[in-house]
Amino acid sequence: MQRIGWGLFALIVATAIAGLAGRGGLFGQQVVQVDAGQIEAPRVARRGNATVLTIRFAGQSGRHTLHMSLPAQVAMIDAVQPAPATAVATPQGIAWTFAAQGPAPHEVAIRLVPQTAGWLNLPLTLDGVPADLSMFVWP
């Protein structure tokens, strides 16, 4: 019985090293690619702990838009870097615009704090192109 417990301990630690328990790990990151750019985010997060979404806009435009449908009771946005040029609340969520200069990709980082455990679906729109991002949130 004790040895089964030790095996279980080893399994839990291996799961964490693999990145399936959140906060880093070998396979902890996912990349969602769309025509307008890519989103890099963890596959797994932890409730109440900040997690960073990195969005890289592929377009050469000097202005990028990002739309995120995210109820506050599901996740809170802690910080957005760089500060958006505009932030607008819409019935579908938050719409940001970012000023950009120089050659693409233009990178935006969003610090997100999940407020509930379970599957977190984050529908995003990058320069008008929809992207589906989801992650599992541990309690």
Place this chain on the structure above:
Amino acid sequence: MDSVIRALAIYAALLVVTRLSGRRTLAQVSAFHFVLLLILAETASQGLLGDDSSITNSILVFVTLALTDVVLAYLKSFSPRLGVLIDGTQTVLISGGRLDEKALSRARVGIDEILESARASHGLARLDQIDCAVLEISGGISIIPKRP
């Protein structure tokens, strides 16, 4: 993975610090050592959990610590050298009724502490009643009285 690395790092650091600070630090619970242990526990707890107060983090940290302990116990059973490295060895303080001053100094043990152990374990009052005194790995002092 962050939690596993933190737990392993703190485990290793505490192992090294407690090993190097000597066995008496753990065994003597004077007021100062009690405060020292409290501070050590509080600091280690901050290092272990960081800013992550989730249940998942706590579970991962204590599972990693428990697993590390099991793995080290296994390794020690296969390699006595590793056991000596991690736990140290006993130190003979008095042998055949003779005090080993060097051993006392190295282990930072005073004669009064040997007498205290002798009184507590065998009701002995004087050093000449002790045949052998050994500082154990646990930090306690074992006393073997002289045969009458």
